[in-house]
Amino acid sequence: MTRVNLITGFLGSGKTTTLLHLLAHKPANENWAVLVNEFGEIGIDGALLAESGAVLKEIPGGCMCCVNGLPMQVGLNMLLKQQKPDRLLIEPTGLGHPKQILTMLTAEVYQPWLDLRATLTLLDPRQLADDRVRENENFRDQLAAADIIVANKEDRWQADDIARLQQWQEQALADRTLVTTQFGHIDPTLLDRPRLNQRALPDAHHHHAHRAAPSLLSALHLEGSARWRRAVNQGQGYAGCGWVFDADTTFDTVGILEWARLAPVKRVKGVMRIKEGLVSINRQDSDFHIETRQTMPPDSRIELIHDSEADWNLLQQSLLKLRLS
Structure with missing residues (x-):
């Protein structure tokens, strides 16, 4: 079975940096894959992760849970069939909602193939001071879905940020593991923690414009003589x-x-x-x-x-x- 972890977090929380750190500690005898989604169609993370030593599949242009999850299903099925990875790390866009992804990963059809482990959610505590971020449904539900909260960018915190994090932990995160770090440097053994968080998540209210075909599974590229x-x-x-x-x-x-x-x-x-x-x-x-x-x-x-x-x-x-x- 493929061990699977969802690595979530709002815009700028440090998901890609954390992925690079985890991939740098990949056991030499294991085959890892990354399924990455970005808000836009350009595909920046694919370029950043290209030399990581893992098999990479991009789903650009929105969020994995849109269009009934079709891009997610196609990308996931392709990875499982073609690569048969020992571990799969899934990085949704920072503006994505985790519910449908988790629902899909726990569907009966995937039970023989996937071993869903702990969901890690990256958090920059400074964002707790921003009402627009704090009140964003995706931000709240990403944290609600987490088994482990990774409070990142510790090198940038001020006293007020620490106080807000402590208050947030007491109010909303008391039953989850909280680790603090900088530059996404977390213990890779966190990936093997079990998925214990079974709380129900609300449905996402999507407001997303689709222009590309839902089966598009690669980032934007140049055609012909276009510069x-x-x-x-x-x-x-x-x-x-x-x-x-x-x-x-x-x-x-x-x-x-x-x-x-x-x-x-x-x-x-x-x-x-x-x-x-x-x-x-x-x-x-x-x-x-x-x-x-x-x-x-x-x-x-x-x-x-x-x-x-x-x-x-x-x-x-x-x-x-x-x-x-």
Whole structure:
């Protein structure tokens, strides 16, 4: 049987970083797979996880639980049939609701194949100070579905954040395991904790625009001689816009970093080719993290997410001016 863990968490809580940490500690004799979903169609996490040593399947463009779960079922079935992984880690979008995913994973048809273990939910306690996040149904239900709460980004907390976390734990998380960490560095043995949380979750109220066919199981790619493409998405009270550029396009290093740092949006995530090689960009509000890499992806990808419509055309205009080739 394939051991399965759901790794959830709201936007910017550190899910991908945590996945990279867990995959770095994968036993050499085991075959692991990752099923990852993102809000937009660009597929940033696929590029970040591509060299992790695990088999990767992307379901971009919304949430796994939309369209009666068809993309989720297709992706899951393909992984189980083709790869027969020892462990499967599922990362839904930070704007996704966990109920239908858990319902599907516990369905009778999957009982002979899946061993569902503990659900881990990443939490940045600073988000508890944001009414819009705290009152978001997906945020609340992700925490409600968790067996283990991973309070992440401890290096960024202030005294008020710790107090809010303690209050939240007393009110809502008292019966669940809470671990604190930074950079997603958690004990990999947490994955083998049993799934004990059986509480009923409310149905999600989806407000998601679908433009792609529900069977689409790969991120946006370039066709023919196209040098770049753009994709927009909207749902769950958020709007997103992303771009993918071909392998021959490089960007001005200082310019792309300043563009990402100053963009008037809540979330920026990308993997971009620069003169020096490759830079991964991860920004949540004012938190800005960059990392240079040597392994080159087949293209450049970057996505912005905001809690309202942004001027995507103006942002695109300034982004295109940063191309060096």
